[in-house]
Each structure stands twice: as structure tokens, then as C-alpha cells.
Amino acid sequence: MQSWIDGHLDLAYIHQGCGDIRRAPATTENRCVSLPSLQAGGFGVVAATIFIEPGINAASNPWGYEGSHDLAGAQRAAVAQLAIYESLERDGLLRIIRTAADLHAGGPLGIVLLMEGADAIADAADAARWHARGIRMCGLTWAKGTRHAGGNAEGAGLTSSGREIVTAFDELGILHDASHLSDAAFDDLLAHTTRRVVASHSNARALLGGGQRHITDAQIREIARRGGVIGLNLYGKFLASGRAATIDDALAHIDHVATTAGACAACALGSDFDGGFAPIDVPEGLRSPQQVHALLPLLRARGWSDVDCSGFAHNNWLRVLDESLGRSDLGSGDRDASAAARDASAAARDLSAQKPRSARC
Numbered sequence: 001m002q003s004w005i006d007g008h009l010d011l012a013y014i015h016q017g018c019g020d021i022r023r024a025p026a027t028t029e030n031r032c033v034s035l036p037s038l039q040a041g042g043f044g045v046v047a048a049t050i051f052i053e054p055g056i057n058a059a060s061n062p063w064g065y066e067g068s069h070d071l072a073g074a075q076r077a078a079v080a081q082l083a084i085y086e087s088l089e090r091d092g093l094l095r096i097i098r099t100a101a102d103l104h105a106g107g108p109l110g111i112v113l114l115m116e117g118a119d120a121i122a123d124a125a126d127a128a129r130w131h132a133r134g135i136r137m138c139g140l141t142w143a144k145g146t147r148h149a150g151g152n153a154e155g156a157g158l159t160s161s162g163r164e165i166v167t168a169f170d171e172l173g174i175l176h177d178a179s180h181l182s183d184a185a186f187d188d189l190l191a192h193t194t195r196r197v198v199a200s201h202s203n204a205r206a207l208l209g210g211g212q213r214h215i216t217d218a219q220i221r222e223i224a225r226r227g228g229v230i231g232l233n234l235y236g237k238f239l240a241s242g243r244a245a246t247i248d249d250a251l252a253h254i255d256h257v258a259t260t261a262g263a264c265a266a267c268a269l270g271s272d273f274d275g276g277f278a279p280i281d282v283p284e285g286l287r288s289p290q291q292v293h294a295l296l297p298l299l300r301a302r303g304w305s306d307v308d309c310s311g312f313a314h315n316n317w318l319r320v321l322d323e324s325l326g327r328s329d330l331g332s333g334d335r336d337a338s339a340a341a342r343d344a345s346a347a348a349r350d351l352s353a354q355k356p357r358s359a360r361c
């Protein structure tokens, strides 16, 4: 069976709000994600979020905090989700991936901790503390914006604290996630880092009309040029506007990203399953981790090779995570000669992987 990596699953949020992820749900009305369903689908690694939401009542929504001014509330909500992952790890049900070696180790589901919205990070020094607790990917904001960056619902750029944190992430080896950044914040991020950037769960704006939630063709090209990936989001409203989405719409987004990037190596999965929408809101035929396999024969029918298909399912995320976790292994950013050599060879690998293809990919 093809193994998979999902670049975006709100596991702790699902556990808090939709039901115990240690068990498959009795019905798939509210959720499809559980540790058993991920295992059955062949998912060995996922990016699992620490997602906290500004402006909602924390008493009834443990992921909530007041807003950007509420550092203590944001930290409480983020630590509560981290504690869920740590507890599941202590029980042997998953393992938190901290190093490149961890990425390749066997065992239960591996999770790369992805902070979605960074109001729980006070400043650059605090970024190092979160790295020590396991964070290896971060999007500076969710839709509504944070102290550090404008979100896709509003439009400001990076703030001075955001720029300092970007620099700290580069030194620590924390991978930048551009999903949910406003266009201005996206541009600011690229201006402040030369490192790889991903969009963990974003689709092609060109197929969806306006709004900043999804990425433009220029952004796709820049992410690909830096060797990053774009994770396909399976929420129907993010695949087609004004009508029910189908599996063909999902394929159209993948194809658009591949064609725009000039390489299938830029395409990956960032399903966002159960992340604020139910399985019924996903195109029929793709409504669970077990069903995403259906995409592969359809991609082959569109001219994708077996290598391209494995890249989409698994190897493209693996390449990006391997490289960024390799940086993270270096700790505070002290770079030695062997690390520089490894970077150079990774860049060369990426370049050959991203060579424009003549066939439709």
C-alpha cells in the first residue's frame, strides 16, 4: 500500500472538539480522523497542529483565547493542545518527530508539530522555548491575524515581532507555513527569509476567484522555486465556488499547482480533514484518510508517473521535512561545514526534482 504524509491535520483540536481520536468514530457524520483511520489509510507521518482561535470563549472552546493582546490565554490554549500530544506519546499511541532521524524511525504515527497561529509565542526568545518543546513548523497566523502577522481575513503584513520571529525560526530550523498569511504578510515573509516555505493546506486561487485564503500563481512559483510544497486542502468550498465540489475539482487544483510550478514535486496533501468542516463537506470519494488513495489512479490517468504519484502522496513532504528537520538538528543555528555540504546537496536534489517537465504532470 502507498504510504502517505498529510501536511495538515488539527488532531488536538479534533480531540477537544469532535471526539476521542484514539478511537474511530461510530459514524462519520462529524469526523473521519482518528488514529485507527490514519493507520488504515497508510499515514505514517502527519503535521499535527497546535491551533488556537482568537476571539472565542475559552470556557466552552479550550482552543479559544481573547485576542492578540491575550498572551497568557494564547499560551494556555497552546499548552493544552501540546499536552494532548505529549499524553498520547507517553501512551505509545504516537511519537513527536523532533529530528530527521525521527522522521525515518518506525513505530506509531509520527507527528511534526505545526503551530497554526503564533500568538502563543511572545518573542524570538520564546520561539526557542517552543522549539525545545517540539514545534518544527509554524504559520504565524490563522485567518484573523496575530500580533506577528496579518491573516488572510484582513491583510496586514508582518509586524516587527513577526520579523524577529521569522529570523529566530531560520536559526532554529522551524519550517515556515504560509497558509493563512495575507498577501502582504506572505511578501514580507519572503523578504525576510531565503529559506524554504510551504503552504501546508492551501489551494490555487486562480481556480477560486478572489480572497487571500488561497495562493496565487506567483506564490506557487516562489514556493516551488524554494523547494517547498503546497498541500491540497480537501474542503469542498476550497475546491469549487458556488457549487458542490467533486473529485475532479481536487485533481484540477493539483494539476494547476503542478503546471504553474513546472513540477509535480511542488504538490502534496494537506487535507485539513475535520478542521472545521465535516466529511460530508469533502468531495464524494475522498471523505476519509482511507479514501484519498483514489486520487492516485486518477492522477496516473492524467499522465502522472508512479514517481510523481508517490511524490504527491509521500515523498515531496518527506523531502521538505527531511531538510528542515536536518536544520533543526543543528540547534541554535551554528552551521558547520558538513551541514553546509548537506544543504548544497539538498538544493541540488531539489533543483533536479523540480526541473520543468515537458509532459503534463
Ligand SMILES: [Zn+2]
Pocket: 116, 179, 180, 201
Ligand atoms: Zn487552517
